[in-house]
Amino acid sequence: GQNIDQPTEMTATEGAIVQINCTYQTSGFNGLFWYQQHAGEAPTFLSYNVLDGLEEKGRFSSFLSRSKGYSYLLLKELQMKDSASYLCAVLDSNYQLIWGAGTKLIIKP
Amino acid sequence: ETGVTQTPRHLVMGMTNKKSLKCEQHLGHNAMYWYKQSAKKPLELMFVYNFKEQTENNSVPSRFSPECPNSSHLFLHLHTLQPEDSALYLCASSQTHPGTSGWSEQFFGPGTRLTVL
Numbered sequence: 001g002q003n004i005d006q007p008t009e010m011t012a013t014e015g016a017i018v019q020i021n022c023t024y025q026t027s028g029f030n031g032l033f034w035y036q037q038h039a040g041e042a043p044t045f046l047s048y049n050v051l052d053g054l055e056e057k058g059r060f061s062s063f064l065s066r067s068k069g070y071s072y073l074l075l076k077e078l079q080m081k082d083s084a085s086y087l088c089a090v091l092d093s094n095y096q097l098i099w100g101a102g103t104k105l106i107i108k109p
Numbered sequence: 110e111t112g113v114t115q116t117p118r119h120l121v122m123g124m125t126n127k128k129s130l131k132c133e134q135h136l137g138h139n140a141m142y143w144y145k146q147s148a149k150k151p152l153e154l155m156f157v158y159n160f161k162e163q164t165e166n167n168s169v170p171s172r173f174s175p176e177c178p179n180s181s182h183l184f185l186h187l188h189t190l191q192p193e194d195s196a197l198y199l200c201a202s203s204q205t206h207p208g209t210s211g212w213s214e215q216f217f218g219p220g221t222r223l224t225v226l
Contacts, residue, residue, distance in 0.1 A: 004151065008149065033214070040219075041219060042113070042199065042217035042218055042219045042220060043152075043199070043217045044217070045214040045215070045216070048214065087152070089152075096154070097152075097154065097215070098151075099151040099152040099153075100151055101149055101150055101151045102151075
């Protein structure tokens with residue numbers, strides 16, 4: 001079966017750095033997405049990785065290793081507004097998105 | 110209106126009621142999706158419409174009935190639901206490319222919080 005694993009919840013301090021990991025086993029791979037979802041709101045697109053390596057976008061970076069079935073989302077200089085759930089999703093060989101359950105990130109002052 | 114809108118935002122219904130959820134996208138996309146989001150579970154894809162034609166139906170019970178009258182509007186008709194159907198129902202849209210395996214990011218609406226009593 002297809003599976004996406006990410007931690008259920010993480011806590012970090014304002015101003016610090018946090019890394020949210022995602023591992024996947026899917027039938028084929030056509031890219032990996034990270035979305036952010038604030039409580040009661042719609043998920044919003046953060047990043048897309050299809051090649052190995054690090055993609056940097058401001059305070060957020062996303063890394064992919066296809067051989068390890070592994071990705072992480074790195075958030076730097078954490079702000080209180082970064083408190084949200086972060087969803088990892090993989091586009092499989094049928095171009096269908098397989099979603100993880102999300103990681104709830106709690107930022108403390 | 111911009112982006113993807115959904116109405117109503119909250120809905121409480123009994124198991125014998127019939128109701129409909131509405132989604133509208135203002136992005137000019139050609140694909141629309143219905144997802145179910147339950148607490149601490151992955152997003153579950155329910156239905157996909159490409160160019161107004163249903164291309165995915167992931168073993169969804171017949172008490173959920175989608176309708177896509179045009180590429181901007183998507184409905185989810187609900188009848189004789191069960192309490193376990195209580196969840197957040199999200200609509201999304203994207204631009205797909207006919208004849209290729211192209212993709213684009215999905216844009217989500219704010220969702221309808223459904224409670225079935």
